[in-house]
Amino acid sequence: MQYCLNCGAEVYLNYCPNCGQKVTVKRLSAKSLFEELFYFFTHIERTFLKTLFEFILRPGVASLNYLKGKRKNYQKPVSFFLIWTGLYILFHNITINYFHYLPDRVNPALAAIKEESNELLRSNFTLFFLPVLFVSAINIYFILAKPRFNFVEITALCLYGAGCFNALLFLGDVLLGFVFRININANPVFIYQTTIAGSYNLWFCFDFFKKLQLRFFWSRLLLNALFVSLFGWMVFLYFPYWWLLLTR
Numbered sequence: 001m002q003y004c005l006n007c008g009a010e011v012y013l014n015y016c017p018n019c020g021q022k023v024t025v026k027r028l029s030a031k032s033l034f035e036e037l038f039y040f041f042t043h044i045e046r047t048f049l050k051t052l053f054e055f056i057l058r059p060g061v062a063s064l065n066y067l068k069g070k071r072k073n074y075q076k077p078v079s080f081f082l083i084w085t086g087l088y089i090l091f092h093n094i095t096i097n098y099f100h101y102l103p104d105r106v107n108p109a110l111a112a113i114k115e116e117s118n119e120l121l122r123s124n125f126t127l128f129f130l131p132v133l134f135v136s137a138i139n140i141y142f143i144l145a146k147p148r149f150n151f152v153e154i155t156a157l158c159l160y161g162a163g164c165f166n167a168l169l170f171l172g173d174v175l176l177g178f179v180f181r182i183n184i185n186a187n188p189v190f191i192y193q194t195t196i197a198g199s200y201n202l203w204f205c206f207d208f209f210k211k212l213q214l215r216f217f218w219s220r221l222l223l224n225a226l227f228v229s230l231f232g233w234m235v236f237l238y239f240p241y242w243w244l245l246l247t248r
Contacts, residue, residue, distance in 0.1 A: 060207030
C-alpha cells in the first residue's frame, strides 16, 4: 500500500482514487518539463483540433452535441477561446513588428494618435474582444435562442465561435501578412476581418438554428449577423481611440 503525495489517500494502483495524481512523481528537471510540454501538445491535439474543425465545418452539430452532454471529445470553451486568442495575438504582433507594418495614414494630424490607438488595441486585444463576445451572446439569445436555450449555453457557444474566429484571423495573418507580405495593419484587411466575422456568425447561427423552425428565420439571422459585425467594427476601430481621448 502507498499513500498519495498530494492528498494523503491510500493508493493501491498507479493513480490516486481521490485526486487522480500518479503515485510515482519525478523530481523536476529540464527533461520532466519538456515531457510535460510535449504531453500537453500531443494531448490537446485530439480534442483541440477536432473542436476547431467541428465548429468551423458543422457548428450546428457540434453545438448540439456539446449542449446534450457529449463533451469528452471537445476542448472546453473557455480554454479553447483563450488559446486561440493568445496564438492570434502573439503571431499578429510578431508579424507586424517583423515586417514593420504600419496603420494607414489618412490624416497626418491624426497619425500619431491612430498609431497609439492601434498599439493599445493590439496590446489589450482580449479586453476589447470580451465586450463584443458578451454583446454577441445577448444578441443571439434574444433574437434567435430564447426560450429554447438559456443565456449561459449561448455564451459557451459564443466562446467556441470566438475561438474559431480568432483561428481564422490567425490563418489570415499567416497567408496575408507572412506569405504574401500584405500589410495586415491596413484598413482593407480590417474590412476583410469584419467580413469574415459576419460570414462566420451567419454560418454558425444558420447551421445551429435551422431546424428550430423559427418565424422570420432569415430576417432574424441576417439582423443578428449585421448587428454583431457592426458592433465589432465599432469596438475595434473606435473604442481604443475614444479611450485615449478620455484618458488624456
